[in-house]
Amino acid sequence: MAGNSTEWWRNSVIYQIYPRSFCDTNGDGIGDIPGITQKLDYVKSLGVDAIWISPFFPSPMVDFGYDVANYRDVDPLFGSLGDFDQLIDAAHQRSLKIIIDQILSHTSDQHPWFRESRSSRDNPRADWYVWADPKPDGNPPNNWVSVFGGGSWHWCTRRRQYYLANFLKAQPDLNVHNREVQAQLLADMQFWLDRGVDGFRLDAVNFIFHQQALDDNPARPLKLDDQGLPPVNHYDYQWHINDKSQPENRQFLQRIRQLMDQYPGTVTMGEVGDDNTQRIMAEYTTHNRLNMAYSFDLLSEDCSAQFLRDTLENNREVIEKGWPCWSVGNHDVPRSISRWNRGLSDELAQARAPLFLLLQLTLRGSVCLYQGEELGLSEVDIAFEDLVDPYGINLWPEFKGRDGCRTPMPWVDGGDQYAGFSTRKPWLPIPKEHRLLAISQQEDNQHSMLNQFRTLIQWHRQLPQSLATAAQEVVPTGNELLVFLRRTAHEAYLVALNLGTTPETFTLPAAFANAEDITPSLFRNACSANVLTLMPAGACVLRGETGTESP
The missing domain is CATH 3.20.20.80 (Glycosidases)
Structure with missing residues (x-):
């Protein structure tokens, strides 16, 4: 589109x-x-x-x-x-x-800017990063904590000051006020x-x-998990009103x-x-x-x-x-x-x-x-x-980090333990279940996930340009159907998706009773007497004329 x-x-x-x-x-x-x-x-x-x-x-x-x-x-x-x-x-x-x-917002601590900035309090880039004096007792200037765990302030012996790092110690924050x-x-x-x-x-x-x-950031009421325990990451113990979104x-x-x-x-x-x-x-x-x-x-x-x-x-x-x-x-x-x-x-x-x-x-x-x-x-x-x-x-084992979503793409299977990604051991392992989903395994299967995604994106490209900026209105259903309307100057669309695990029904508004069903073919739906029935993972997209009233 x-x-x-x-x-x-x-x-x-x-x-x-x-x-x-x-x-x-x-x-x-x-x-x-x-x-x-x-x-x-x-x-x-x-x-x-x-x-x-x-x-x-x-x-x-x-x-x-x-x-x-x-x-x-x-x-x-x-x-x-x-x-x-x-x-x-x-x-x-x-x-x-x-x-x-x-x-x-930040650089590496190996960036030449930071190397110069930390060298003294009066060099040309002394104010390019966020520096602060300690409290009288030597502690950091406030209670800010890092997204990745630990405090946000790190001591520099050369300047006898703390520098701010909202993520890792090796990622000092730039002073963009400068x-x-x-x-x-x-x-x-x-x-x-x-x-x-x-x-x-x-x-x-x-x-x-x-x-x-x-x-200081104010304390935040703790949201306990199912076992009655507070958050693993102490970043969640504060309202972050002073260290970001200024x-x-x-x-x-x-x-x-x-x-x-x-x-x-x-x-x-x-x-x-x-x-x-x-x-x-x-x-x-x-x-x-x-x-x-x-x-x-x-x-x-x-x-x-x-x-x-x-x-x-x-x-x-x-x-x-x-x-x-x-x-x-x-x-x-x-x-x-x-x-x-x-x-x-x-x-x-x-x-x-x-x-x-x-x-x-x-x-x-x-x-x-x-x-x-x-x-x-x-x-x-x-x-x-x-x-x-x-x-x-830092937070293992309760939080295992982001490696699990960053493993290499599997291009080919056929017994290649590196899945066509590389000729040597990759920086993260490629599990067997991913090799079975390799592109070479899915390319010629019209029902594969790969080709379903291609079908949906191609379907999307065929929709009218005017739909790109069409207004959107959510329809309350009270069940596991997500229903919303999109309206252009000439057409109205109704989208219904079953996000639950059982069949769900929805009574169509009268103006959509004879609307055109443009649902991508890989989704199942049924409509009888203006009652739409969607199986789990089912969907329906209807196209009608403008003036269609809200349900």
């Missing part, structure tokens, strides 16, 4: 590639940029509009590229700038857009725009600014938009993680700031119809005035086919995966599809000795 205008991103399908795990062409067990180029025909065959590539910049890889040591180059692990230029050209030849990750830092970050973004990238996914976009007064963020996003507008057709997509996600997403995608944003709402454990109704209602402002990007899986959370199907049979879990994609494709907004979702890959249970994610290592 995405068009070729400067707003091509509206209702686009964006395919996220985690480069370490996509395709290895030099035999070192780690995916690379030439591997992405080599597999572009496969990506194109999915029917997607764009590729989002996770970080590939030079980095010590403490957080696997999210600790950047140089914003203007490619880490030798992944190739060279020349390889990236070839990727851009090859993608554009196939009418695929390229979006790259950009990390604006206009020189802002100018540098914008210049680094322009470097990639000049090389032809079509946009940026802005990592942890609401973390860019901190409160300069450094006030008002200055909005002005800086406008500066980013001014830069992007100099490159028509480029896009910004922000990752927002906060307690007030919906409000922040609305703020960030209006008033000439970001083009779109996504949150962790659909990356949660709950996928009940009521949860989704609540989520869509809570996101009404960003849905109506801004622009959301819907994602049910990415490199930070367990695979959706495992996370959203706990306790269900394998058969039902497999049947529900296309349903989740149909949900994304019919909502108002754009779609992010994480590599491997189209194959039905499940979360991998990684043994402790094989863990590499510091987040998981």
Whole structure:
């Protein structure tokens, strides 16, 4: 459904590639940029509009590229700038857009900027990072804690001060209140725009600014788990009102938009993680700031119809005035086919995966599809000795980190223990169950998950362009059917999805009684006397005329 205008991103399908795990062409067990180029025909065959590539910049890889040591180059692990230029050209030849990750809130502690900043209190970059004096007793300046566990403040013996790191100790926070830092970050973004990238996914976009007064965060009422225990991560013990989501963020996003507008057709997509996600997403995608944003709402454990109704209602402002990007899986959370199907049979879990994609494709907004979702890959249970994610290592065993969703893509089976990903042992193991789902095993099976996903994305592309910005209205049903309406100037659409484990019924409004059924053929539904019956994982999409009244 995405068009070729400067707003091509509206209702686009964006395919996220985690480069370490996509395709290895030099035999070192780690995916690379030439591997992405080599597999572009496969990506194109999915029917997607764009590729989002996770970080590939030079980095010590403490957080696997999210600790950047140089914003203007490619880490030798992944190739060279020349390889990236070839990727851009090859993608554009196939009418695929390229979006790259950009990390604006922090760098690696090995970045030359930080090395200079920590050397003294009066060097040219002394104020490029967030530094603070200790309390009189030597303790950190406040109670802020790290997302990954532990305190946010780390002592520097040279400056006799603490520096702020909202994630890992090796990821010091930039002081973006400093206009020189802002100018540098914008210049680094322009470097990639000049090389032809079509946009940026802005990592942890609401973390860019901190409160300069450094006030403590207030305590948060603890949410106990089923065993009556408090959260594993003490990050959840605070309301994070001072260490992120500051008002200055909005002005800086406008500066980013001014830069992007100099490159028509480029896009910004922000990752927002906060307690007030919906409000922040609305703020960030209006008033000439970001083009779109996504949150962790659909990356949660709950996928009940009521949860989704609540989520869509809570996101009404960003849905109506801004622009959301819907994602049910990415490199930070367990695979959706495992996370959203706990306790269900394998058969039902497999049947529900296309349903989740149909949900994304019919909502108002754009779609992010994480590599491997189209194959039905499940979360991998990684043994402790094989863990590499510091987040998981810090909080193991109650939280095992993000390695389980980052295992390499299985390209071929046929007894190849490395599944065609590499010629040597990969950086993370590829389980046997993933090799059985290899692309080579699914390619020629018209009923495979891969081809179901292709069918759905192709169906989506055939929908009218006007539906991209059509209004959306959630219909309360009181059961496990999620029903919503989409309206254009000339047509009205009704979408119903059964997210439960038993058949559900819904009485169609009179104006939809004779509507055209345009449901993709792989879903089952039945309608008798205007009563729609959907089996588990069933769906229905009806097209009627405008003026259709609400149920």
